Amino acid sequence: MKIYISADIEGVTGVTHWNETEKSEADYKEFAHQMTLEVKAACEGAINAGADEIWVKDAHDSARNIDHNLLPKSTKLIRGWSGHMFSMVQELDETFDALVFIGYHSAGGTNDNPLSHTMNTNIDYMKLNREYLSEFLIHSYIASYLKVPVVFLSGDLGLCNEVKKINENIVTVAVKEGRGNSTISIHPQLALELIRDGVETSLKRDLSLYKIELPEEFNLEIKYRQHADALKALNYKGVEAIDSMRVSFKSKDLMEIVRAIRFLI
Structure with a gap:
């Protein structure tokens, strides 16, 4: 069995402040x-x-x-960034049996994690079909496009609740919960136990349970912090202005949406 794991840090237990995520601090x-241990x-x-x-x-920062x-x-x-449009799931393809997310976090525009954002902090938020778009969702859609099931996610409670709305069979472990600029985290050792057991459980099930349906069409909205x-x-073909801070891009092809995101943020 061939497994792909994509790991971020803002959804790791205990992580609360940007200083805890930056190599220079x-x-x-x-x-x-702790990210490594998870x-x-x-x-x-x-x-x-x-x-x-x-x-x-390794899908955080550098x-x-x-x-x-x-x-x-x-x-x-996989260290560093190749520039491939799959970004946080670079090298993912049809040969993988399952995709696992570790340390993922809620989307920009939400209040479920003091470090909530989507892809970078230069934008306020992204929405897809009028819903806030998380890094989990865009990369899960890529996996679904490739017919790779998403079986497990660990991260903040808000994101875990979002995952269950996408497919209730995906196994989730909420290692923390956001409250304004604070977090309520479970013990680091307990997080490791729950992640280990959760991933094992998820992979022993019928993998067909984890199918994620792709929308028939995609309406991307991006709100920037700078006009x-x-x-x-x-300048990107097909992009239209909503107002001085927001733009939209529409397509029925997921890969066109993924490509647009890579160039627009």
Whole structure:
């Protein structure tokens, strides 16, 4: 069984402030270590379920956060950014049996995590078909397009609730809950146990349960923080202005939406 794991940090237990996510800050090392341990727990759960090949995408910031020495030998780690439009699931293709998300967070525009955002902090939010678009959802749609089931996610409670609306069978572990600029987190060791057990459980089920239906058409809306960025976005073919801060782009082809996002943010 060949498994893909995509890992972020803002949905890791305990992570509360931007300083804890940035390599240059003193607080960072402790939480990058916890990110590594949560990925390790996911790998162990996958191996317990029969996985013999695991690819891990370090998908936070510079994509140089995970200590590969702490992961099982059966893992391959993707570090850095290639520029591929699949971004946080770079190298994902039809040969993978399942996709796992670790440390993911709520979408920009929501209040479920003090670090809520979508892809970067230069935009206020993205919406797809009038709903706030999370990094989980856009990359899950990519997986669905490739016919790779999304089986598990760990992160904040708000995102876990969103996941259940997409497919209630996806196994989720909420490691924390946001309250304004604060978080209420479970114990780091408990998070590891729940992630390990959750990934194992998810992969032992019938993988056809995890199917995610793609919409028939896609209406993307982006709200920028700077009006100059919204004006610049109008150079992309098909983009239309909603107002001085918001633009829209429509397509029936998911890959056109994915491509547009990569160029517009």
